[in-house]
Amino acid sequence: MPGKRNVEADDETIKEVLQKKNTVKRLRGNGDFRSEECIEYLKECDICCTNPPFSLFASLFSLLVKYVNAEYPLRNKKAESLIPADMRFPDILMKRDAAHLLQLILEKICAGNAIVPVSGYRSLKEQSDIWNDSRRENGEDFTRKYVALPNHSEHQTGLAIDLGSNEEEIDFICPDFPYDGICDAFRKAAPDYGFIERYTKDKEAITGIAHEPWHFRYVGYPHSKIMQEKGLSLEEYTHFMKAHSEDKKYHFAQSHGAEIEVYYVPAEDDNTLIEIPENCIHQIYGNNVDGFVVTIWNKV
Numbered sequence: 001m002p003g004k005r006n007v008e009a010d011d012e013t014i015k016e017v018l019q020k021k022n023t024v025k026r027l028r029g030n031g032d033f034r035s036e037e038c039i040e041y042l043k044e045c046d047i048c049c050t051n052p053p054f055s056l057f058a059s060l061f062s063l064l065v066k067y068v069n070a071e072y073p074l075r076n077k078k079a080e081s082l083i084p085a086d087m088r089f090p091d092i093l094m095k096r097d098a099a100h101l102l103q104l105i106l107e108k109i110c111a112g113n114a115i116v117p118v119s120g121y122r123s124l125k126e127q128s129d130i131w132n133d134s135r136r137e138n139g140e141d142f143t144r145k146y147v148a149l150p151n152h153s154e155h156q157t158g159l160a161i162d163l164g165s166n167e168e169e170i171d172f173i174c175p176d177f178p179y180d181g182i183c184d185a186f187r188k189a190a191p192d193y194g195f196i197e198r199y200t201k202d203k204e205a206i207t208g209i210a211h212e213p214w215h216f217r218y219v220g221y222p223h224s225k226i227m228q229e230k231g232l233s234l235e236e237y238t239h240f241m242k243a244h245s246e247d248k249k250y251h252f253a254q255s256h257g258a259e260i261e262v263y264y265v266p267a268e269d270d271n272t273l274i275e276i277p278e279n280c281i282h283q284i285y286g287n288n289v290d291g292f293v294v295t296i297w298n299k300v
């Protein structure tokens, strides 16, 4: 805020600053957050408020990740992309975009204090400590069932979160997250924001992990939505996508009429060339096995 660095921004302070001359400026262009003008503001700003259409979320987040804090390089890779999953619990971290979307789900379902994060990002050392502590306290069988081996935990990616119903006693390894009430409202809304319930009862044989009603994984939209609609686990979705190469794209229709194309490109030995139509919103990510999944948002 101009002239008010390190001052708590209560309503009075904001009002006072806004009333000064030249504090509020009109944009020259149309205000598209992708425009050069807006990007210049984004590079400078401490807080950014915008309201993009849902279909442009991915584009907005890639801009935010690219430019926010550009002038304040953080000291290590971990801190670069991890932020608190929930401001009430500053030690529980997640990747930046996943954390933002998690908050949007909690707001959408009006969770208030009814749902709390229990465990987010874990370093290799933290995962090893949890494994060893659990083995000591709960025994080998229980630990193999509910705690992933070090280097095999989704929590090490910063994309997984364990959530608990906010009760007096919360179990760190198996928090209560029932299939009714506010917890189930979260479960149902999650795929609209890129999250899936990762280890369901009916997929135990496929995931190789026991049923964990509390563990959610960010996979990104629309993949989460396709998985929900088709009843696929992440393993099955990876397999499903491989059947949709560039000449056999999967078409996902959004409720408001926009269409998203998703397809698989196998990785080549050195460089994989992926051609994307000009001026389209797209996302490319590795499937962690043998190729890339390309997502293209088509305009309505």
Ligand SMILES: [Zn+2]
Pocket: 155, 160, 161, 162, 214, 215, 216
């Ligand atoms: Zn978990």
